[in-house]
Amino acid sequence: MLHINELSLNIPETTKPRVVIIGGGFGGVNLVKKLPGKEFQVVMFDRQNYHGFWPLLYQVATAGLEPDAIAEPLRKMFDEDYEDFHFRQVKVTGVNPAAKTVTTLVGELRYDYLVIATGTKSNYFGNEQIKRYSFPLKQIPDALNLRSQMLQAFEQANMIKDPDVRQSLLNFVIVGGGPTGVELAGALAEMRKYILPGDYPGLDFSQMNIILVEGLDRVLPPMSPKSSQTTKEYLESAGVVVKLNTLVESYDGELVTFKGGETIRTQTLIWAAGVSGAQIAGLPPEASERGRYLVNTFNQVIGFPDIFAIGDVAAMKTEKWPRGHPGVAQPAIQQGQHLAKNLQRLIRNEPLQPFEYFDKGSLAIIGRNRAVADLPKDLHLKGFIAWAAWLFVHIYYLIGFRNKLVVLANWIYKFFTRENGNRLIIRPFLRKDDVAGQEFVRRQADLD
Numbered sequence: 001m002l003h004i005n006e007l008s009l010n011i012p013e014t015t016k017p018r019v020v021i022i023g024g025g026f027g028g029v030n031l032v033k034k035l036p037g038k039e040f041q042v043v044m045f046d047r048q049n050y051h052g053f054w055p056l057l058y059q060v061a062t063a064g065l066e067p068d069a070i071a072e073p074l075r076k077m078f079d080e081d082y083e084d085f086h087f088r089q090v091k092v093t094g095v096n097p098a099a100k101t102v103t104t105l106v107g108e109l110r111y112d113y114l115v116i117a118t119g120t121k122s123n124y125f126g127n128e129q130i131k132r133y134s135f136p137l138k139q140i141p142d143a144l145n146l147r148s149q150m151l152q153a154f155e156q157a158n159m160i161k162d163p164d165v166r167q168s169l170l171n172f173v174i175v176g177g178g179p180t181g182v183e184l185a186g187a188l189a190e191m192r193k194y195i196l197p198g199d200y201p202g203l204d205f206s207q208m209n210i211i212l213v214e215g216l217d218r219v220l221p222p223m224s225p226k227s228s229q230t231t232k233e234y235l236e237s238a239g240v241v242v243k244l245n246t247l248v249e250s251y252d253g254e255l256v257t258f259k260g261g262e263t264i265r266t267q268t269l270i271w272a273a274g275v276s277g278a279q280i281a282g283l284p285p286e287a288s289e290r291g292r293y294l295v296n297t298f299n300q301v302i303g304f305p306d307i308f309a310i311g312d313v314a315a316m317k318t319e320k321w322p323r324g325h326p327g328v329a330q331p332a333i334q335q336g337q338h339l340a341k342n343l344q345r346l347i348r349n350e351p352l353q354p355f356e357y358f359d360k361g362s363l364a365i366i367g368r369n370r371a372v373a374d375l376p377k378d379l380h381l382k383g384f385i386a387w388a389a390w391l392f393v394h395i396y397y398l399i400g401f402r403n404k405l406v407v408l409a410n411w412i413y414k415f416f417t418r419e420n421g422n423r424l425i426i427r428p429f430l431r432k433d434d435v436a437g438q439e440f441v442r443r444q445a446d447l448d
């Protein structure tokens with residue numbers, strides 16, 4: 001086993017301006033694609049070695065897709081054709097703007113220009129108990145944990161004697177009625193209808209409850225009220241219980257308590273209720289607002305002309321977007337592409353151009369032939385057309401020809417068979433604490 005002191009970042013010295021990018025998400029990769037290696041040395045750090053396509057993460061959680069279909073290795077994306085590009089899989093822990101260095105788990109590196117493109121992390125609003133027991137859905141390991149947990153819950157429900165524990169295994173509470181919560185609830189409802197009764201003939205799936213909880217007065221709050229209403233109708237007709245104006249107070253791994261006192265017994269509480277910027281230590285508090293870096297229209301962090309933030313971690317407040325752009329892929333993609341041009345202007349001493357967001361609209365899918373779309377010019381689509389648009393847009397933006405092919409093949413297969421991939425529990429999910437029913441899994445996992 002190597003000790004961390006034996007590692008070094010191993011980045012060659014350069015006379016060109018060095019751009020250090022933290023994060024290979026939508027913002028980071030679109031920046032690199034447009035940044036010429038002839039003019040810059042480009043260094044990218046990411047704690048994982050792949051770019052993840054998060055809009056399809058819920059399909060990994062529900063066993064519709066395997067993880068490698070929604071991820072692309074960063075080294076494959078930026079191979080030897082990218083001149084003077086250097087990727088290192090390492091977590092960045094700090095920035096020192098005075099010394100112009102970033103600190104990683106492996107060492108420090110000097111930058112000329114730093115781009116923070118670290119996206120977001122789950123926000124539990126300070127509730128440590130919810131953080132400990134709930135299931136987030138932000139990264140591929142989260143989706144695999146959730147998938148295992150759900151499949152294990154069905155296996156146990158099929159054998160458990162106590163009807164109350166069985167019910168708690170069959171109650172799935174999803175907190176957060178944004179796109180992640182809605183799409184997950186829709187996918188689970190389809191599994192309950194078409195797939196699970198075949199897998200578990202001994203279980204009564206009329207007892208399986210999917211409860212979607214939202215603190216505001218409508219689901220999909222970032223979309224139009226019209227799309228929110230259609231989505232609620234779609235979900236309810238699929239048998240999802242939608243609880244609006246409802247806030248979670250606590251969850252101890254078995255019992256969720258809502259503000260107002262109502263409780264539900266559940267072994268699976270999925271937390272899709274909030275995110276905050278994945279910030280890097282080292283910049284003063286006044287450079288941030290609500291967990292995002294405050295940037296000007298050139299994506300420069302306020303007070304730091306050499307440090308840029310793009311995508312979800314940046315808040316560019318404008319007249320049209322007084323709270324910053326929405327935390328979706330398009331602002332990150334467009335800001336990455338725009339910043340590449342501005343960095344070239346900067347080294348040529350040309351004036352920087354302000355970023356303007358082109359809102360292409362938003363989409364959400366609830367199930368087969370059921371989706372909603374808000375398009376520019378106040379155009380709203382629903383039903384089959386929105387569903388077809390959703391499929392097309394996701395295949396189009398998915399990175400990697402192989403991924404496009406694999407996802408398309410999976411969807412075609414699913415369309416004709418209603419089958420939902422392989423529901424294998426390869427990596428059992430084990431909670432740190434024992435809760436009812438989990439003892440069984442632990443013992444099973446110990447059988448070697």
Ligand SMILES: Cc1cc2nc3c(=O)[nH]c(=O)nc-3n(C[C@H](O)[C@H](O)[C@H](O)COP(=O)(O)OP(=O)(O)OC[C@H]3O[C@@H](n4cnc5c(N)ncnc54)[C@H](O)[C@@H]3O)c2cc1C
Pocket residue numbers: 022023024025026027028045046047048050051052053054055056057058090091092093117118119120137138139179180278280310311312313327328329330332
């Ligand atoms: C489950 C889910 C579903 C979504 N669905 C949609 C959707 O349907 N449509 C849509 O438009 N948007 C959707 N989004 C939002 C969209 O994915 C984000 O807006 C987009 O990814 C933002 O891009 P980004 O580059 O800012 O961050 P990201 O794409 O999140 O990339 C951040 C990168 O930074 C890396 N990183 C973070 N911290 C560090 C560190 N300290 N050191 C090293 N590396 C670090 C991460 O590993 C990651 O690779 C969804 C997000 C999630 C989680």
